[in-house]
Amino acid sequence: DAGVIQSPRHEVTEMGQEVTLRCKPISGHDYLFWYRQTMMRGLELLIYFNNNVPIDDSGMPEDRFSAKMPNASFSTLKIQPSEPRDSAVYFCASSAGGNEQFFGPGTRLTVL
Amino acid sequence: DAKTTQPPSMDCAEGRAANLPCNHSTISGNEYVYWYRQIHSQGPQYIIHGLKNNETNEMASLIITEDRKSSTLILPHATLRDTAVYYCIVSLGTDSWGKLQFGAGTQVVVTP
Numbered sequence: 001d002a003g004v005i006q007s008p009r010h011e012v013t014e015m016g017q018e019v020t021l022r023c024k025p026i027s028g029h030d031y032l033f034w035y036r037q038t039m040m041r042g043l044e045l046l047i048y049f050n051n052n053v054p055i056d057d058s059g060m061p062e063d064r065f066s067a068k069m070p071n072a073s074f075s076t077l078k079i080q081p082s083e084p085r086d087s088a089v090y091f092c093a094s095s096a097g098g099n100e101q102f103f104g105p106g107t108r109l110t111v112l
Numbered sequence: 113d114a115k116t117t118q119p120p121s122m123d124c125a126e127g128r129a130a131n132l133p134c135n136h137s138t139i140s141g142n143e144y145v146y147w148y149r150q151i152h153s154q155g156p157q158y159i160i161h162g163l164k165n166n167e168t169n170e171m172a173s174l175i176i177t178e179d180r181k182s183s184t185l186i187l188p189h190a191t192l193r194d195t196a197v198y199y200c201i202v203s204l205g206t207d208s209w210g211k212l213q214f215g216a217g218t219q220v221v222v223t224p
Binding site: 004093101102105 | 213
């Protein structure tokens, strides 16, 4: 298995632009998580899905952030409009409903 | 979820055992202890987890005290590739709608 796949690996955009991050979980996993990591705040859980349904989005910072999971093999995290303070590494992880989460390589986002 | 306390950093000599402590004095009876690590610029990696009993896998051993208020992760023969930030987390686990809340972790540096 290729593991969790995230794209793009690096994204540089200007303030005000829309950013879409993509994630393909490991096949057969029924949980999907989106995390954000910054030096100031560490690794934070933004939202997680179970069987494509959002379960807890209490970590989503504000309405500019949205996440979708249209099917079991694809999820997106969208930021519109983006701001410099959104600069971070965004990780996607998936789990087979057990106790082990498998993380992707992350997307490094820079908002100028 | 209960919070954990870890030392911010520790050094270990290559080939020696690394013992990483974690305090979780407010852990509840149905919460698990998880350990993850994050090698620089990579996504976190699951190491091991446990509830009450000691656990061992190919990566490490987890020793949980009888009162469950603390635990120790043991890397039996540290290598340079074990240099990473190690996170101790207590959580209900995804089966019970639990979430992983990552703290600051312990920066472990393995030296030749």
